[in-house]
Amino acid sequence: MEKRIRVLIAKPGLDGHDRGAKVIARALRDAGMEVIYTGLRQTPEMIVNAALQEDVQVIGLSILSGAHNAIVPRVIELLREKGMTGVLVILGGIIPDEDAAQLKQQGVAAVFQPGASLEEIAEFIRTSVQQAA
Amino acid sequence: MEVMKRLPVYGPEHSTDPGAPGEFPYTRGIHADMYRGKLWTMRQFAGYAGPEETNRRFHYLLEQGQTGLSVAFDLPTLMGYDADHPNALGEVGKCGVSVCSLEDAEILFRGIPLGEVTVSMTINSPAAILWAMYLAVAEQQGVAWSGLSGTIQNDILKEYIAQNEYIYPPRPSMRLVTDTIEFGARHVPRFNPISISGYHIREAGSTAVQELAFTLRDGIEYVEWALERGLEIDEFAGRLSFFFNAHNDFFEEIAKYRAARKLWAYVMRDRFGARSERSLTLRFHAQTAGCSLTWQQPYNNVVRTAFEALAAVLGGAQSLHTNSLDEAYALPSQQAVTLALRTQQVIAHESGVTEAPDPLGGSYFLERLTLEMEEAARHYIRRIDQMGGMITAIEEGFPQREIAQASYEYQRAIETGERKIVGVNVFREQEQRPIELLAIDESSQRRQVEKLAALRKRRSRERVETALAALRGAAQGAGNTMPCILEAVRAYATLGEICEALREVFGTYQEKSIL
Numbered sequence: 001m002e003k004r005i006r007v008l009i010a011k012p013g014l015d016g017h018d019r020g021a022k023v024i025a026r027a028l029r030d031a032g033m034e035v036i037y038t039g040l041r042q043t044p045e046m047i048v049n050a051a052l053q054e055d056v057q058v059i060g061l062s063i064l065s066g067a068h069n070a071i072v073p074r075v076i077e078l079l080r081e082k083g084m085t086g087v088l089v090i091l092g093g094i095i096p097d098e099d100a101a102q103l104k105q106q107g108v109a110a111v112f113q114p115g116a117s118l119e120e121i122a123e124f125i126r127t128s129v130q131q132a133a
Numbered sequence: 134m135e136v137m138k139r140l141p142v143y144g145p146e147h148s149t150d151p152g153a154p155g156e157f158p159y160t161r162g163i164h165a166d167m168y169r170g171k172l173w174t175m176r177q178f179a180g181y182a183g184p185e186e187t188n189r190r191f192h193y194l195l196e197q198g199q200t201g202l203s204v205a206f207d208l209p210t211l212m213g214y215d216a217d218h219p220n221a222l223g224e225v226g227k228c229g230v231s232v233c234s235l236e237d238a239e240i241l242f243r244g245i246p247l248g249e250v251t252v253s254m255t256i257n258s259p260a261a262i263l264w265a266m267y268l269a270v271a272e273q274q275g276v277a278w279s280g281l282s283g284t285i286q287n288d289i290l291k292e293y294i295a296q297n298e299y300i301y302p303p304r305p306s307m308r309l310v311t312d313t314i315e316f317g318a319r320h321v322p323r324f325n326p327i328s329i330s331g332y333h334i335r336e337a338g339s340t341a342v343q344e345l346a347f348t349l350r351d352g353i354e355y356v357e358w359a360l361e362r363g364l365e366i367d368e369f370a371g372r373l374s375f376f377f378n379a380h381n382d383f384f385e386e387i388a389k390y391r392a393a394r395k396l397w398a399y400v401m402r403d404r405f406g407a408r409s410e411r412s413l414t415l416r417f418h419a420q421t422a423g424c425s426l427t428w429q430q431p432y433n434n435v436v437r438t439a440f441e442a443l444a445a446v447l448g449g450a451q452s453l454h455t456n457s458l459d460e461a462y463a464l465p466s467q468q469a470v471t472l473a474l475r476t477q478q479v480i481a482h483e484s485g486v487t488e489a490p491d492p493l494g495g496s497y498f499l500e501r502l503t504l505e506m507e508e509a510a511r512h513y514i515r516r517i518d519q520m521g522g523m524i525t526a527i528e529e530g531f532p533q534r535e536i537a538q539a540s541y542e543y544q545r546a547i548e549t550g551e552r553k554i555v556g557v558n559v560f561r562e563q564e565q566r567p568i569e570l571l572a573i574d575e576s577s578q579r580r581q582v583e584k585l586a587a588l589r590k591r592r593s594r595e596r597v598e599t600a601l602a603a604l605r606g607a608a609q610g611a612g613n614t615m616p617c618i619l620e621a622v623r624a625y626a627t628l629g630e631i632c633e634a635l636r637e638v639f640g641t642y643q644e645k646s647i648l
Contacts, residue, residue: 014208014224015276016297018646019338019424022537023544026648039646040297041220066463066573070223096462096570114428114461118548129602 005129006056010038010047012075015065020092024060027118033125044074050089051079057129063093068103076107088128092116135343137505143276143497146521151391154490158398160391160503161491162449163414168487172200172453173445175477176253176418178228180205181184181464182577184240187230191245193467199474202245202283203253203454205229205464206263211298213259213632216581226577228464229255234627238266239273248276252283253328253418258300260287261313261615262631265622268321284325284418286311290351290523291330294532295337295642300632303524305639309614311358316615318369325374327355328418334532336424338540341389342506344378346513347523347532349396353514354523356405370401371411372452379445379453380422381437387493388502390417390448396507396514418452419445428461431568432554439476446480447493463570533647571580587607588625596624601634608638 008027009077011018018040025037036054038047051059059079063071072091079087091103092112100111140147152158155165164170177199180187191202206229209221216225225231232238242252247270256263264285271281289306294297299306310327317326339347352373359369360486377393380386397415399438401407421441426434435458442455455476457469463475487493494498520526527533544553553559600621607617621631 014212014214014220015228016292018297019336019540021647022648023338023541026537026541027544030646037646037648039644065224066227067208067223086477094462097567115554117558118544 001092005033005125006054007033007035007058007060008038008047008054008056009035009053009062010042010050010059011040011062012044012071013040013063013067014041014067015063015067016040017064018062020064021060021062024062024092024118024121026113028122028125031122032121044071044078048078048082048084049074051081052084058085058088058090058125058131061089061091063091063095066094068095069099069101071104072108073106086132088125088132090121090124092121118130137502137509142193143501145497145506147501148495148497149500149504151491151494151503157402157413159394159414161494163394163416163451165490167449167490168446168481169490169576172481172487173623174201174251175199175481176201176203176452176454177470177474178203178205178255178420178454179465179470181209181571182226182232182573183580184237186517186577188241188243188245190467194470194474194641195250197471197474200476201251201253201452204241204255206256207231210259210628211505213300213628213636215585215627215629216578218629219381221578223575223578225581227573231577231581232266232628232637233581234588234625235266235269235622236584236588236625237581238263242267242270246276247271247274248280253286253416254284255286257286257289257292257296257298258306259628259632260285261309262622262628264313264326265615265618268619269622278321279323281321282323284328285313286328286330286376288327288330288351288376290354290527291333291348293527293642293644294334294347295339295536296333299644301635301639302642303527307354307358307524310355311362312613312615314355314359314369314372315362315364315613317372318364322372324509324546325372328374328376329355330376332376332378332420334472334536335380335422337536338424338543339536340539341380341382341385341536342509343513343539344388344471345393345396345506346510348375348377349393349400349510350514350517352397353400353404353417353448357522366401366405366407367409367412370405370407371409375415375417377417377419377450378422379419379441379448379450381425381441382560383440383444384499384502385506386441386444387448388499388506390419390445390490391499391503392510393417394449395503396510416451418454419448419450421445421456423456423460426456426458426460427554427557429565430562431458431461433556434458434460434477435472438473439480442476443480443484443486446486449491459568459570462568464573466569466571468569530645530647537647585627588627592625597626597630600624600626600628604631605634605638608635
């Protein structure tokens, strides 16, 4: 029996706009994954600790505030410090193309800009986690 | 909640007499002449980086013909943190302007005669504090408070329901709102101390009916608290203003605004016994729907915004913001916001729709939709009444669940293609031409932090400490906190310091997430 993929969906920083994060969390649950939603105003430390505690394979960060360049590298750094580099980091929200390219170089597996489909995201996770396994 | 099915055709049997504009229950508009007498206020929401940049954007927009100001604040300001707070890292000036103290407010409004230009401020948890800063700047300009006109959003209930910019728990927050309504009624009588909002509820994914119902029910809650405070209904109800979304279902939106006016007139007269026409007439600002705009093919957004703006005008809005084509990318660039303003100006001066109040009145389709929306909203309002009111409903997660369900269904409909979005799931293009965007770097954070350090050295520490202690005392008691907030602001206590003093007394709110 295949183990379910475990995903942490997080809202880092001060931004409280959670429509996208909630819809994705629910869609991934419908797609058969175990999803933990952190709620709002998480620091990178809180997110990585939650990811460790919940033993997730994927962290999904939702950032619409423009603060992604301050937040995401910090999350990646903390994952490295804790030896959690096997965890897939995906990002969604308002992320300009140049920043998306930069962040992917720093270790983000995928950046989903506005209009990305739920199916696309679920499929990416399924394929990537399978490859890592 | 049932989705109202559209009939294949609408005829006279579906219609009803909507009354006359300027006459109870104001379905057709709050004035007999509407835009023949006075156009809506063109009020573009603006703010980014520091107060210096935003002041320049304000002057630019006024020069381009906008007729009122609307201030957008950054996340640290919205959440009651100074630019040098650890939580503010990377966030300063990104979503709006950073305002940390009266000094920033002075810069923000430099060269803006507050006695002549109306100012709307989109601020919620710290609204009383930003209002106090604005009032202090007016004082400095020599403008009497009785001459000030504008709005603070200050609608905390919709934060718990949708936007999540809350700091304190519901009851202390309602107390702060009531303090501002009372203070306004006594000292700033031409100012709207609240903008009861549906915009954000809709942006969070609600249906139009939910937007209408939850907004009006929030309004009812604020009225009850003000009456409980001892105010007479006609003392304050005339200054309650509203804020609705202008989304893309054209006729549904117009019906929504008409139903809103009708419902509110009956609520004011029959539920609360209001008699003054000012109390009975629902005045609203509208903003075209940010969530309807796309990242793909951004020039399509100009078209979307134009139709949405037209719906707001045909629906009788008193004030309007039109979104920019780069909505899904960044804060508006100068070119983009200018085009958005021109959209309003073309409607106002070239389309001719301003020449008749409620020009679509009598349309079989519209009158039927108006009735359906009214009935559906009444049903929701009754349900929330039965739960014990909006605060109880929020504590039980009711509006949040309704919105989460509606937003999930909306997204599923996009995924299946049942709901078509041009450029996103139909008529896609491979290539995307890049557009010029407004860039906000970390320099505003640096500048704001430096300014704060200099401010803290310059000001009288004793005066600040005394003011904050007095504020804590007032917050612990039952009196109106506005005078103490004003004194703290005049002493150049920072926003963060004032909010922290209130956090110490009120505590903070932790939401239980509902997916």
